[in-house]
Amino acid sequence: MSAFIIETRGLCYKYSDGTGALQGIDLSIKRNCKVAVLGPNGAGKSTFFLHCNGLLKPGSGKLIFAGQEVEYSKNYLRHLRQKVGIVFQNPDQQLFSASVRQDISFGLLNAGCSKEETILKIETIGRQLGILELFNKPTHYLSVGQKKMVALAGVLVMEPELIICDEPTAGLDPVASAALMEVLDKLHSNGTSIIISTHDVDQAYGWADQIIILDRGRVLHQGRPTEVFSNPNILDQARLKKPWILETWEYMQSKGLVNSELPPPNTREQLFRLMPTAENAYR
């Protein structure tokens, strides 16, 4: 089994109106990794995602999934789309059915699951995501957060190896946002690889194992969050701001409040633990 879930070599794609969305993407994404893709609007994030499950065919270059080069035959694409699930940004475009239960069952029935198995899997996913009470409701009466959960459920129920979420927490209130990220974390602990795209640097810094920055169709940088966000050149080029945890940490380091040998914290809890207390406030 390949160590990498997705690899691209020189992926290029041009839209029919001439926009060169991807201009040579070279990436290697490891299995069971939490990846956050950042970049300004128009960088090519969504276009890249659409390549990952074969919805778009690159103009040149190739895409390798789980060590196997992606062919664009009907059979292979059907197999690929069961392994790679994409949750799009707008839930209204993904929900089509008259009831939530029916909408979630769509992917499973297409994959050839039996009716009994489908019912079982749907109940399980409903319990996991906490949407069981929504099952009999029609999809157009749900709130945005509920719709996003249902859209996610519809993809998760197919048990893909890789889940790609295009701006999963956009438009969600903090509680719903935290709930969704918790779901993604649980999936990751079960072995699924996760790629999200976001504009929230704080969220990306705290959550991801790997950061990929795209700009104007090219990969600007790929690396661990601390190395990417500590580099002012990369941040300038990508037009990103520094995550507040890192900013606070660097400020404390510059003022000599903390031991500069220590690695920077990833979460606010780690930061608070490393902060100087009343006992050691004055050196």
Added chain:
Amino acid sequence: MINIDRYAYASYLRDMHPADKFSLAVMTMLLVLLVNSLYISSLIIIIMSLVVLGGARVNVKHYCQMMMIPMAFLLVSCTTIAFNISLHHNQYSHALVFGHIWVGYSYNSLINALNLLLRSFAAVTCLYFLALTTPMVQIIFVLRKMKLPSVVIDLMLLTYNSIFIFWQTAQHIYIAQLSRSGYRNFTGTIRALACLGSNLIIKCIKNSDQSYQSLLSRGFTGELTVLEDDNTFRKTNLYPIIMFESSLLVIYLMGRL
């Protein structure tokens, strides 16, 4: 906007088996259309309205407003049947003459028009009964069981869902236009409506593109196969319906004698 869909989902009769509601509505409709009787038609109008207002607990004012729409069409058509324009004057009970042209009504034409009005209206009440007590998911269940081609059912499903999405979008566009004084005068209104319409069409096309992509991502093969709800069919529920229809038929036949 009176939301018929909300009534269907909140209806007291929602949990009745959809096939029962469907057969009640359709059989009554067929009966009223085949049996050409003023009394049966009026009886069915009253019964169906009572079931909807009392059983399904629909607001009386809303129900009347909903009835206005088909009533408008019916009144127009029935007026044209009641009144005739002709060059001959021997068929009329009462008529006005304009030069060589006679405009008037006869006893027969009035009865015909009234008959048609009541029959059509009764059929409409049966349909409203179905619409106000049966959520779309149940209607689709029945149509699938009746082996309607899945292409038609899929189209129905997508249209139904899209209505709500695009209604919301249209509302947002309308509010935005209103906030910029888009509907101040007649020309402004026409222009604003034109922008709304064309914008909505573009959004629809874009939306359908993206919906198609997400359907493909979930393995779409051409049919929207979804899990069918388990509606256990009980034959005993058919008996009261058949009794109802038969009693109507008996009343009619007795009236003829």
